[in-house]
Amino acid sequence: MTFAQYPSLAERVIFVTGGATGIGADIVEAFAQQxxxxxxxxxxxxxxDALAERIAARGEPKPLYLxxxxxDIPALQAAIGRARDELGPIGVLVNNAANDRRHKVDDVTVDFWDETQNVNLRHHFFAAQAVRAQMRELGGGSIINMSSTSWRFGASEMPAYATAKAxxxxxxxxxxxxxxxxxxRVNAIEPGAVMTPKQRQLWYKTEDSVQAMVERQLLRRVLLGEEIARMILFLAADDSRMITKQSFIVDAGLR
Ligand SMILES: NC(=O)c1ccc[n+]([C@@H]2O[C@H](COP(=O)([O-])OP(=O)(O)OC[C@H]3O[C@@H](n4cnc5c(N)ncnc54)[C@H](O)[C@@H]3O)[C@@H](O)[C@H]2O)c1
Structure with missing residues (x-):
């Protein structure tokens, strides 16, 4: 299979949160390939560090890992400032960092609730606020927020996470x-069940459990982070320049 190369993404400055592992790492790799x-x-x-080295070893532009x-919002703002100083004005922000810790309703404390909102929601706002002036300087930009289809199902095993993702x-x-x-432009993506190494380690430990999830999809293949990354590339590129205020489900038709 072959996939799109977007001329408008070459040299564009991209800021990704939670980019070291999982879908975030696939997003970083996909932009580096562009x-x-x-x-x-x-x-x-x-x-x-390992991801940055791996990408550089392929001859692609070495990403700046921070x-x-x-x-920690002041630290996040400082990281965005440093990215600007080293790479130039940010044209694309991908708010991806999250933590889908499972929790039972009866065990949720006020602190746990606040921590869950902070890791899954609050930073999206402050990162967008921080890049706004840089995007204005460029004459525009694209912000992509990671949501999840889990809230649509009513994820009873993680209600605080589902609230944040909604x-x-x-x-x-x-x-x-x-x-x-x-x-x-500001858009969101709602992935379905993406089989990252962490998901396999924690929840889909056997091939049977992976296959059971695949059977719930209309497209009977394992959903990978690179498939989410491809939608992000499109939303970041000039090809989607009249698309904003939308949310895109990438879930292989999960039922
Ligand atoms: N994997 C899925 O099936 C799935 C489904 C729906 C939505 N999503 C969403 O996609 C995004 C990526 O999911 P994933 O499965 O790759 O997640 P993940 O938990 O595997 O990876 C998240 C990354 O964010 C980093 N991170 C976590 N907390 C952080 C913090 N406080 N500060 C900085 N970095 C932090 C982690 O180190 C990790 O590299 C998330 O927004 C998630 O909610 C994932």
């Missing part, structure tokens, strides 16, 4: 309206 200049922030230093915690869509629509006059 010869974009990528900065990504993540807690996991070893994985972040160690950081997206729940709120990401409200945030997307409000920011699209606020930023539209500056030609800054």
């Amino acid at each position: 010869r974009a200049r990528v900065a990504f922030v993540d807690l996991q230093a070893e994985a972040g 160690r950081g915690d997206v729940t 709120a990401v869509l409200g945030l997307t629509r409000a920011l699209a309206r606020a930023f539209g006059p500056d030609n800054i």
Whole structure:
């Protein structure tokens, strides 16, 4: 199979949160393949450094890995400032970092609730706020927020996470309206069951459990992070320049 190459993404500065592992790493790789200049922030230093090295070894532009915690808003703002200083104004923001920890309703404390919103929702707003001036400078930009289809099902095994992921869509629509006059587009993606290494390690430990999920999809193949990344490339590229305030489900037709 062959996939699109977007001329408008070459040299574009991209900022990705949670880019060291999982879907975020696939997003970083996909932009590097487009010869974009990528900065990504993540807690996991070893994985972040290794990803940057792996991409550089392929002859693609080496991404700038920044160690950081997206729940620490001043640190996130500083990381965005550093990316700008080193790479130039940010044209694309991918708000991807999250944590889908399972939790039972009866066990949720106020602190747990707040932490869950902070890691899954709050940083989306502050990162968008921080890149706005840079995108204005460029004459426009694209912000892509990661939601999830889990809230549509009513994910009873993680209600605080599902709440945050539903709120990401409200945030997307409000920011699209606020930023539209500056030609800054804001869209969301709702992935289905993406079989990342972490998902396989925690929840889909056997091939049978993976296959059981695949059977629930209309397209009977394992859904991979690179498939989510391809939709993100399209939303980042000029090809989607009149698309904003939308949410796109990429779930292989999960039932
Ligand atoms: N995997 C799926 O099936 C699936 C389904 C629906 C939606 N999503 C969404 O897609 C996105 C990526 O999912 P994933 O499965 O790759 O997640 P993941 O948990 O495997 O990876 C998240 C990345 O974010 C980083 N991160 C977590 N907390 C952080 C923090 N406080 N500061 C900085 N970095 C932090 C992690 O280190 C990791 O590299 C998330 O927004 C998730 O909600 C995933």
